[in-house]
Amino acid sequence: MADKLQGFPFWLIAFDKLGALEDAGAIDRLTADLASQQITDLFVFSHGWNNDHAAALALYDRFFGEVRKVLDATPPKSADTRMGVVGIVWPSILWPDDAQNASMDHVMTGGGGSASIGGGPPVPAAQATPAQVLKELRKGYDDPGQLTLLSELTAALEASPKSEDALKEFRSKLGKLLASESAPALDSKQPDNAEGAIAGLSDMKWRQLLEVLGERAMSGQAPAGGAAGFGDPFKKLWAGAKDALRVGTYWQMKERAGVVGQKGLGAQLLAQIAAKAGRTRVHLLGHSFGARLVSFSLLGMPSTLEKDRSPVKSLFLLQGAFSHFAFADQLPHDQARSGALKGMAVRVDGPLMTTFSQKDLAVGRSYPVASFANQDDSAAAQDQVQRWGGMGFDGAQAVNAVVQPLSQPGQKYPFAKGKWLNLDGNTVIVHGGLPSGAHSDIAHPHTAWAALAAAGVV
Known part of the structure; x- marks a missing residue:
């Protein structure tokens, strides 16, 4: 029996880190309900960074609260429309630094260099x-070996010994943690894989990376009466080590999102909806790493589900924290490689769109690590953004996307089947x-309208 979320029938579907259902009967009950309740449009939403079910439910409630307000003002075009919502839950993490600053009271100014309230001092x-x-x-971790490594890594951060050998040992243990869930042969040139190669850096490159990350991390801290790390270089280096752990664990969540999307959402849930509730139109939405999850679900769907045979009628990525080249047929800077989801747009029988904002700092956090891992750290900053940028920073790239402002309800967007729309x-x-900026600022009348309009509901 469905629950209710902002008045919509609501089902919670939970997967483990390998894409297996936590409740084996959940999808069967969902497909039965879709048929019995005659649901015409099902919005499937995946959270991104997260640390418990309550946080995921709060996100879904917030977003669909905006959807409800839009529909109250602008009813669906068809009186036969019956909407439902699926909330995906999967084991992700949210660093406490980011959780403490996921406040909607601060406004990012300029290009996102600092946060201020009403033009006041930086936060x-x-x-x-x-x-x-x-x-x-x-x-977010349940493997005993991973938990041991996490305990040892955080203990090292706590102690912060003034020792080059300790920093090298930190790199080694971080590498073991990252290897614990990644594919055996990692192509670090692939846009979403670069951070996973951090443990392979030479001693010199590792120290240089820690200096870059440490400088960035300490520049955002409250003033401490002097230049960052002045007189104590290890203070900055260990600040960089902490940020390297943040980038590394978030990279694991990004990889995990792909696994859950492909093996869980795509191969199981979407395949079963197509087989058992074929009249229901599915609309995929994802935030942060959840944008990668719903995107990779296309890869997991049966290959026969293309164009009008696909149950997926729209794809909406909200501040996606994965490569902006994911759907590219060819990488502009490396024509021998393509995006991980090359050719998958054909599995969306409708528009594909993504929001982007340069006030979202989270989608830019991996640039230095990716660049160092691929020995191109001397490249210009703009070139680093171009090579390693995220969907949420500048939208889908190398896919002939149309760019439009993200607008108030009532806006007519130029949607087209299988075509990308980047919403500024x-x-x-x-x-x-x-440190994450506006990454979590996704619940607005503007985004609610865009989701409904792409779905053809309004």
């Missing part, structure tokens, strides 16, 4: 203690604080 980034970091990371949210997606 410094939160600085979670290693103990707080470990407490949150343990929620730089004046809408602006609220948040350091």
Whole structure:
């Protein structure tokens, strides 16, 4: 029996990190309900960074609260429309630094260099203690070996010994953690894989990376009476090590999102909806790593489900934290490679779209790591953004996307089947604080309208 979310029938579907259902009968009950309740349009939403079910439910409630308001003002075009919502839950993490600053009271100014309230002084980034970091990371890992490594890594951050050997040992243990869930042969040149190669850096490159990350991390802290790390270079290096752990664990969540999307959402849920509830139109939405999850579900769907045979009638990525080249047939800077989802747009029988905002700092966090891992750290900053940028920073690239402002309800967008629309949210997606910026600022009338319009509901 469906629950209710903002008045819509609501089903929660939970997967483990390998894409297996936590409740084996959940999909059968869903498909039966879709038929019995005559659901015409099913919105399937996946959270991204997260640390518990309650946080995921709060996101879904917030977003579909905006959807409800839009529909109250503009009813569906068809009186026969019956909408339902599926909330996907999967084991992800949210660093406490980011959780403390996921506030919608701060407005990111300029290009996102600092957060301010009404033009006031910059709001410094939160600085979670290693103990707080470990407490949150343990929620996303269940393997004893991984938990041991996390304990040792955070203990090293706590101690911060003034030792080059300790920093090298940190790199080694971080590499073991990253290898614990990744594919055996990792192509670091593939846009979404680069961060996973961090442990392969030479001693010199590793130290240089820690200096870059440490400088960035400490520049967002509250003033401490002097230049960052002055007189104590290890303070900056260990700040960089903490940020390397953040980037590395978030990279694991990004990889995990792809697995859950392909093996869970695509191969199981979407395949079963197509087989058992074929009249229901599916609309995929994902935030952050959840955008990668719903995108990779296309890869997991049976190959016969293309164009008008596909149950997926729209794809909407909200501040996607994965490569902006994911759907590209060819990488502009490396024509021997393509995006991981090359050719998958054909499995959406409708429009594909993504929001982007340069006030979202989270989607830019991996640039230095990706660049160092591929020995192109001397490249110009703009070139790094181009090679390693995320969907949420500048939209889908190398796919002939149309760019339009993310607009108020009532806007007519140029939707086309199988075509990309990049929605510029730089004046809408602006609220948040350091270090992640406006990454979580996705529940607006503008985004609700875009989702409904792409679905053909309004």
